[in-house]
Amino acid sequence: xxxxxxxxxxxxxxxxxxxxxxxxxxxxxxxxxxxxxxxxxxxxxxxxxxxxxxxxxxxxxxxxxxxxxxxxxxxxxxxxxxxxxxxxxxxxxxxxxxxxxxxxxxxxxxxxxxxxxxxxxxxxxxxxxxxxxxxxxxxxxxxxxxxxxxxxxxxxxxxxxxxxxxxxxxxxxxxxxxxxxxxxxxxxxxxxxxxxxxxxxxxxxxxxxxxxxxxxxxxxxxxxxxxxxxxxxxxxxxxxxxxxxxxxxxxxxxxxxxxxxx
Amino acid sequence: xxxxxxxxxxxxxxxxxxxxxxxxxxxxxxxxxxxxxxxxxxxxxxxxxxxxxxxxxxxxxxxxxxxxxxxxxxxxxxxxxxxxxxxxxxxxxxxxxxxxxxxxxxxxxxxxxxxxxxxxxxxxxxxxxxxxxxxxxxxxxxxxxxxxxxxxxxxxxxxxxxxxxxxxxxxxxxxxxxxxxxxxxxxxxxxxxxxxxxxxxxxxxxxxxxxxxxxxxxxxxxxxxxxxxxxxxxxxxxxxxxxxxxxxxxxxxxxxxxxxxxxxxxxxxxxxxxxxxxxxxxxxxxxxxxxxxxxxxxxxxxxxxxxxxxxxxxxxxxxxxxxxxxxxxxxxxxxx
Numbered sequence: 155x156x157x158x159x160x161x162x163x164x165x166x167x168x169x170x171x172x173x174x175x176x177x178x179x180x181x182x183x184x185x186x187x188x189x190x191x192x193x194x195x196x197x198x199x200x201x202x203x204x205x206x207x208x209x210x211x212x213x214x215x216x217x218x219x220x221x222x223x224x225x226x227x228x229x230x231x232x233x234x235x236x237x238x239x240x241x242x243x244x245x246x247x248x249x250x251x252x253x254x255x256x257x258x259x260x261x262x263x264x265x266x267x268x269x270x271x272x273x274x275x276x277x278x279x280x281x282x283x284x285x286x287x288x289x290x291x292x293x294x295x296x297x298x299x300x301x302x303x304x305x306x307x308x309x310x311x312x313x314x315x316x317x318x319x320x321x322x323x324x325x326x327x328x329x330x331x332x333x334x335x336x337x338x339x340x341x342x343x344x345x346x347x348x349x350x351x352x353x354x355x356x357x358x359x360x361x362x363x364x365x366x367x368x369x370x371x372x373x374x375x376x377x378x379x380x381x382x383x384x385x386x387x388x389x390x391x392x393x394x395x396x397x398x399x400x401x402x403x404x405x406x407x408x409x410x411x412x413x414x415x416x
Numbered sequence: 417x418x419x420x421x422x423x424x425x426x427x428x429x430x431x432x433x434x435x436x437x438x439x440x441x442x443x444x445x446x447x448x449x450x451x452x453x454x455x456x457x458x459x460x461x462x463x464x465x466x467x468x469x470x471x472x473x474x475x476x477x478x479x480x481x482x483x484x485x486x487x488x489x490x491x492x493x494x495x496x497x498x499x500x501x502x503x504x505x506x507x508x509x510x511x512x513x514x515x516x517x518x519x520x521x522x523x524x525x526x527x528x529x530x531x532x533x534x535x536x537x538x539x540x541x542x543x544x545x546x547x548x549x550x551x552x553x554x555x556x557x558x559x560x561x562x563x564x565x566x567x568x569x570x571x572x573x574x575x576x577x578x579x580x581x582x583x584x585x586x587x588x589x590x591x592x593x594x595x596x597x598x599x600x601x602x603x604x605x606x607x608x609x610x611x612x613x614x615x616x617x618x619x620x621x622x623x624x625x626x627x628x629x630x631x632x633x634x635x636x637x638x639x640x641x642x643x644x645x646x647x648x649x650x651x652x653x654x655x656x657x658x659x660x661x662x663x664x665x666x667x668x669x670x671x672x673x674x675x676x677x678x679x680x681x682x683x684x685x686x687x688x689x690x691x692x693x694x695x696x697x698x699x700x701x702x703x704x705x706x707x708x709x710x711x712x713x714x715x716x717x718x719x720x721x722x723x724x725x726x727x728x729x730x731x732x733x734x735x736x737x738x739x740x741x742x743x744x745x746x747x748x749x750x751x752x
Contacts, residue, residue, distance in 0.1 A: 167561035167701065248527075249536065276560055278681055279539035280518075281527045284495075288531035293611040294495055296524050309615070313676075314520045315582075315627070316432055317620030319492075323612040333668070333675050369534075376536030380554065380567040385700065391714070391727040399741035402731055406713065407745055409729060415690060415711045 155208030157199045158259055160270040160283065161192040161227055163220040167275050172384050188223040191271025193230075195331040197338040198301070199269050200231045206303060209233045211262060215243060215255055221354045228349035229341035235352070236262060240359040245372030248277070252285030253369045257362040259290065268328040272297055280330075287328035295321060298329040300336075422512040422574045424481070425451040426459045428502070428525065429474050430517045434466035436473040438629065439517030439582040444477040446544050446585050447515050450553055453546025456512060457481055460596075463501050465491040471598060476590035481597045483509070489605050492614040493521040497605040499528040504603050506533060511575045513553055515544075518579035526579045536570030537577040542584050542704075552576065562681050562704030581685040582629045584708065620676065626660035628677065633659025633690045634709075636679055638702070639666035640695015640716065640735060647672060649736070650694060653743045656750070657690065664696045680705035694735045698723025715739065 165184045173180050199210045212227035212235040214220050224235035238258045246254060259268060268290075270283035280296075287294035299311040299318065312319040313332055341349075359365060368374050392409065396402035410416040427447045429440035444460065451458040459481040460474035467486050474482050485501045502525065516526040518540050530537035538555035542565075545554045555568040555578045570576040628634060635654040637647055641663075650661045663673040665680055679686055681701040691709035696702060698714070698721055706712070707726050714727035715735045724730045731738055 165560070167563065168699065170560055170563045172563060247536065248539070249531065249534070252527075252531065273682070275682060277539075278559060278561070280523050281530075281537060281539050284524050284527040285531045288528050294524065295612065297520050312520070314617075315437075315629075316617060318618040319614055320616040320618070321612050322615050376530075376534070376573045377538055377555075377568050377570050380569045382564055382566045384563065385558075385565055385704075389725040391712075391724060391730045393730045393732070399733070399737035400745060402733060402738055403741040403745040406729060406731065406742065407749060410690075410711070413711070 155202060155206050155267065156263070156265045157202060157208055157267045157269065158211045158213055158262060158265045159192070159196045159199045159227070159232065160255055160268070160286070161196065161212050161214045161223055162189040162271075162274045163187070163214060163216050163223045164189045164274050164276040178384065186219070186222065188226050189271050189274045191273060191275075191330075191332060193271075193338040194333060194335045195269040195271050196227055196230060196232065197336045198298070198329070198331045199267070200339065201336065202267065202301065203231075208266075211236065213238065213255065213258055213262065215239070215251060215258070224354050225349040225352065226341065228352050229346040230339060231345065235354050236357055237354055238357040242359045242367060242371050245375065246370060247375035247377045248279050248281040248285055249376050250370050250374045252282045253289050253374070254362075255282070256286045256289035257365050258357050259286070261357060261362055264326070266325045267301075268292065268326070270328070270330050272330045272332045283328060283330045290328070292326050292328045293323050294328045295323065296330045297332050299332070299334060301329065418510070419574055422510045424457045424459050424509070424511050425454065425513040426461055426511045426515065426575075427479070428514070428516045428522065429460050429462045429470045430519050430522050431462070431464050431470050434464060434469055436470040437517060437519060437582070438587065439519060439522070439580070440470075441473055441477040441587050442582070442585045443515045443517060443580055444474065444479060445588040446580065448478055448588070450513055450544060450546055453548055454512060454551060459483060459511070461502065461505060463490050463498055475594050475596045475598075476592050477588060478591065478594055479596045481599060484598060484600050485603050486600070487604055489607070489610060493525075494610050494612045494614075495524050495528050496610045496612065498525055499532070500605045500609060501603050502529050503532055505601065506575065508601075512551075514575045514577045516577070516579045518581045523579055526577060530577050533575065535573040535575055535577060537579070538568045538570070539579050540584075541578045541580045544578065544580075553578065558681065558704045561699075561701035563700050583685045583687045586687065628660060628662055628679065628684045628686050631660040631686075632688050633657040633692075634662045634679070634686055634688045635659060635692045635694065636662035636664065636696060636706075637667055637673075637694045638664035638696030639670070641667060641672060644672040646736070649739045649743070653692070653739055653746075656743050656746045659688070659690070662686065664699075664702045693723050693727070694739060696723055697721045698726065
């Protein structure tokens, strides 16, 4: 089975702070990590390989420093890793990014399974992976908990709002993984050392087959950022006090009744 | 799709087993605002096997027109079938703006339509407005875990599209006397085009386990809960108040609660009548998912916790004392 996993390098959003004076995002010193949901996607890929055999290819679009997350993918068990990087790719929105990744996948393919995380923790759109499926014309299944293969059929369990949906389909498929899908494995020391020396080939614009440059980069992105701002918080809550927990509770209930909340 | 001819604001009414999900009705309220700004009509799109409940709701929540596509092949969502229908409708009626609920299936459908029509889709919008001069919708959304907000435009292509999370907006008051024009379209999707088949849906919710986005009261716990077992005191308080229990990402990461109960940027967005945050510090990623709640009560030992900046009622103290006291006093009040 030929499997590709799309991985994004993201800033660890739990570590981001706001500059209280300039009211902007402080990104310096914020560690870059593998998008956590992509780690689940990689684990899904590795489990499929463990069970059914095959090859796992990790693919990332980004700047050269994003090779760090590809090395991490190799150390967890991916067989190969590629970085799609080119000036022409910069400034891409989800439409353009998914187009570029679909072209890179075509270049590396063909694949039976394409995997990605349900969303990235920086952009939080959850749109890129299903958009890749659309560019490729592949069947997509989002929020997949697990996959079972029965002959030429694939049975997937999807996490939906109402519970779990069991879906049957056929290869090739694109699936997105979520935190509930699995627990990503740790890298082995041996693989970690090997990954440091591993060659990570780059995919540039010139490598893509029949690529339409009007669908790439800032110019090829239908959406544009008009402005950004940081959320303002103004503390104007009422402090509830009391001499005992019961008194605090009574005071709160009193306030809620007065405000007609209760 | 052309700038000159495109018209109207469309809202996709997502359904489950024939029943409209709340988010589509919430979006009709936002759609009305955009339709007024653009001086256009508000249209609902209903696709399904049993469509009547959704058509009725779309009418009551204010659609001017409702496009309805009925068929056995639409009993369950599939990107292939629903996408086919939606694209056919777009071809025929050429919408200006499309709003889709950011449900599991809505996100999927939205990206399918946007890629097929080569247009822009902005995810998880929390505020929508119209720039009347250009006719562009200004899509506002959080990023970086809610640390940053961005205003996005789709100024060169139509339709302009966005998804909004369930609970991000409130439903307007329904009007049973509204008289929407209902347009039934015969669009069928050949079986060979539908590549996925739903075999079964295993419902997760037990009778006593209310869904987060449907609860009027949510009692949430975070890192300060210290263990999975301690969530029992939150459940007791939630039961007395007729609500349900939620949690922060820290509680999920610690393995105390399932991710389905997580409130925040990577979990659910909620806007209940009462939200009680217990032992939750109030990281932006959490606040982004609950700040629209009507009344927010925060209980935390640390008086500098950022959760107090968004709370209406602040209690600095030990949640293990305050929560049981609240449960006890509310019980006494109900009985007395």
